[in-house]
Amino acid sequence: MKNKLFLALGASALLATSIAAAAPGDRFREKMRERMAARLQDNPQAPVTPPAQTLSYGSDRLQEIDFWKPAKASGPAPLVLFVHGGGWKRGSKDVAASRFAPAHFTGLGYAYAAINYRLVPNAKVEDQAEDVARALKALLDKAGELGIDRNRVVITGHSAGAHLVALVGTDEQYLKKAGLSFANLDGVIPNDGAAYDVPAQVAQSGNFMKPTYEQAFGTEPARQRALSPAHHAGAPNAPAFLLIHVQRKDGVEQNKGLEAALKAAGTRVERREFPGTGLQGHGEINRRLGDPEYPATGVVDAWLKGVFGS
Template sequence: MRLVLLAGVATLSSVIAVDVASARDRLSRECRREVVRLCGMDRSKIQSCFVEKRDRLSGKCTAQVSELVRERLGERRASGQAATSSAGAELIAYGSDPLQNLDFYAASASNAPLVLFVHGGGWKRGDKGNATGAYKAGHYTGLGYHFASTNYRLVPSATVEQQAADVAAALAELLRRADTLGIDRQRVVLMGHSAGAHLVALVGTDPQYLAGAGLTFDDVAGIIPLDGAGYDVPSQMGENQALLGDTYEQAFGTDPARQLALSPTSHAAAPNAPAFLILHVERADAKRQSEGLATALRSAGTPVELREVAGRGLRGHMEINRELGKPDYEATPIVDAWLKTHFGS
C-alpha cells in the first residue's frame, strides 16, 4: 500500500509518496495504523484527508513522519532537486536548511515597500506557497508593494525560538538584497497568520530576534498579526489542549519560564516595532489574546489598531488567511488603508 503523506509536517510545498511497506524501519506499526485509521486506504483520498486531519496524529507519530519527510527532503537536496518557487515568484534562500527559503513577488515599481508574510500551521506544518492564500501576492503587488512569503523550520525538528530567528533572517536577507530587488528599506511590514501571527508579533516585540540577524526595530515599519491566539502562551496551554491536542505543548513545552519568554504580550513593554494592526475573527481565544496584546502594547505607547472581522470559529480563522486580498473580503480594505498610512503611498 502507498500512502500519500503531505510533507506539511516538514513542508507543505512538497507532496511525497511513501511506500509504507518499505518504510517500516522509519514509521512504527502504531504510526502506520494511525494514518490508516485517520484516512483509510483509498490512495485517491488520502492527500486531502491528511491535509484536513493531520492534527489528529499523536505527537509521536507526527515526529516520525516529520523525520521521514526531512530525510526525503535531504535526499532530494543531495540529488540536486532544489526547493521550488511558486508561479511568478523568485526563490531566495536565507540559510542552508531546505526550509530556509522564501518566494519574492516583485512589484513593477522600484524602491517599493515590502510585505513579508509568515504562514501558519501550528508551528509544525505549513508552506510559503500553499498556506499563504490565493489573493495576497497579486493584490499587494498590484498596489505597488513587493510581497514575499517565507518558509521557516518546523517543530519538532526546530524550536519556536529558531522559527522566530528564521523570520528575522528571512527579512535580513531581503534587506541585504534591497538595492537589487528594489526594496525601500524604510517601508517594510511583517504579516503573519495563526502561528505566523505569533511569530511576527514575537519578532516585533522581543528585540533579540532582529538583533540576531543584524537588524533593529528601525528596520520594520509595522506588524500585522492575523487571528493569532498564542500571544500569551501560558494562558493558552490548558484551554487549547482539548481542541488542539499536544500542539501547544509540542511547540512551547511545559516550562512556564520558556512559555513566558515566547509570549509577545510579555515583551510588549517598549521598545517594540513602530506600529501594529491586529486582526481577529469571532473566535473567543483569538479575541481575548488579541485584546490582551493590544492593551499591553498601548500601555507601552506603541500605536495599535485592533479590528474584529466577520467569521466564526475555525472556519473564520481559515477564511481570514484564505480571503485576505480579495477585494470584497471585509479585512482587505482594513489592511490596505493601514498599509497606505504606514507606507505613505
C-alpha cells in the same frame, strides 16, 4: 456546498494539530491534510499567482523565500513579508498562504515575499523567530537588486505565523541576532493568532490544541512566558501593529490582551475584528486576504497606506 466542505476541510488541514507525535498511520493522514490544504488554495475566483523569484536565506531546505516585485514601480518599493501558519509544525508558503496576496499587494505597488521556516520538532520556536528575522535580513541585503525600499517594511503572518511576527515585533533579540533592529520595521500585522500570551492559552486549551502548544512551547511557565509577545510588549516594540481576527473566543481574548499590553507601552496599535467562527473563519481570513470583496482586505490596505505613506 462542495466548496464549503473543501474550505472547512482545508482550514482543518492547517489546524488539525492535536497529535503530538507521529503514530502508525499518521503520515498518511498528514499527506491527506496537505492535499486538502493545497485544494483549499485552488480557488477559481483567485487571480493567477504571478511567477515568483525563489531565494535561500540559510542552509536548511526550509529556509526559503518566494519574492514578487511590484507590478509597476517608479522606484524602490515597500516590502510586505508573510509568514505562514500550521501549528509551528507544518504548513508552507505554498499551501498555507492566500492566493490573492501576491497579485493584490504587488498590484498596489508593494514588493511581496512569503517565507518557509524550520518546523517543530526538528527546530524550536526560538529558531523559527530567528528564521523570520534572517529571511528579512536576506531580503534587505539584496534591497538594491530586488528594488526594495529598506525604510518601508511590514511583516505579517497567520495563525502560528501571527505569533511569530508578533514575537519578532516585541522581542528585539531575534532581529538583533540577524543584524537588524526595530528600526528596520514599520509595522506588524498578526492575522488571527491565539498564542500571544502562551501560558494563558495553554491553560485554557482543550484536548484538540493542548498537545500542539506543549510540543511547541513546552510545559515550563518560564519558557512559555519568554515566547509570549504579550509578555514582551513593554516598550520598545516595532512602531505600529494592526491586529486582525475573527470571532473565535480564545482569539478574541488573546488579541485584546496583546492590544492592551501594546497600548500600555505607548505603541501604536489598531485592532479590527471580522465575521467568522471556528476553523472556517480562521482559514478564511487568511485565504481571502487580498480579495477586494473580503472586508479585511480594505482595512489592511488602508493601514498599509498610512504606515508606508503611499
